[in-house]
Structure formats: C-alpha cells, structure tokens
Amino acid sequence: MQxxxxxxxGAAAGFIATRAMKIETDIPTTIAIGVFxxxxxxLVLRFLITISGWMAGFVGAVLGAMALIWLWRTYGGRR
Known part of the structure; x- marks a missing residue:
C-alpha cells in the first residue's frame, strides 16, 4: 500500500516540481522525477513526517523533486 x-x-510532486522549475517532460519522466x-x-525530511504527518511528506516530495531537477539540469540531461 505504501x-x-x-x-x-510522487506523481503529484513531480507535476508540481516540473511546473515550478519550468521544465517540459513527458509523463513517465515527470512521475519518475516525482517518485525519486x-x-x-x-529521507531528508524524515523527522517532519513523524511530527506533522503526510503533508510534510508531500512538501518533502516536492522539494526533493525540485532538487533532483536542479541536479539534472546542472550535471546531466539534454543540452
């Protein structure tokens, strides 16, 4: 279930992160970005999940996806 x-x-977070970072990706890539x-x-915001529940997990997912997009733009991806 988890x-x-x-x-x-992850899919929702990937969608929000790709729109916030203004990057156009296909659906599988958006979902993968969000899941990763x-x-x-x-992992980074684990302590917030125990304190305030699923909403902190969602915020962490969006921030993690945005960090992953930043790394992808900086060190890899298509140029």
Whole structure:
C-alpha cells in the first residue's frame, strides 16, 4: 500500500516540481522525477513526517523533486 501512495504522491510532486522549475517532460519522466524526489525528500525530511504527518511528506516530495531537477539540469540531461 505504501508503494501505491509513493507513486501517487510522487506523481503529484513531480507535476508540481516540473511546473515550478519550468521544465517540459513527458509523463513517465515527470512521475519518475516525482517518485525519486519523494524518496530523496522523504529521507531528508524524515523527522517532519513523524511530527506533522503526510503533508510534510508531500512538501518533502516536492522539494526533493525540485532538487533532483536542479541536479539534472546542472550535471546531466539534454543540452
């Protein structure tokens, strides 16, 4: 069940992060960015999840996705 929640939250976070960072990606890439961002954000902001619940996890997922986009733009991706 948590894997499904990770995919749903990651997809939403990826969508918001790609729009906030003004990058055009296809749907699978957007979902992948969001899921990996959710993993990164979840690890970094783990203490907030225990304090304030799922909303902190969503914020962490968006921030993690934005950090992943920044890394992708800076060190990789298409130029």
């Amino acid at each position: 894997v499904i929640a990770l995919i749903i939250i 961002g959710a993993i990164v954000g979840g």
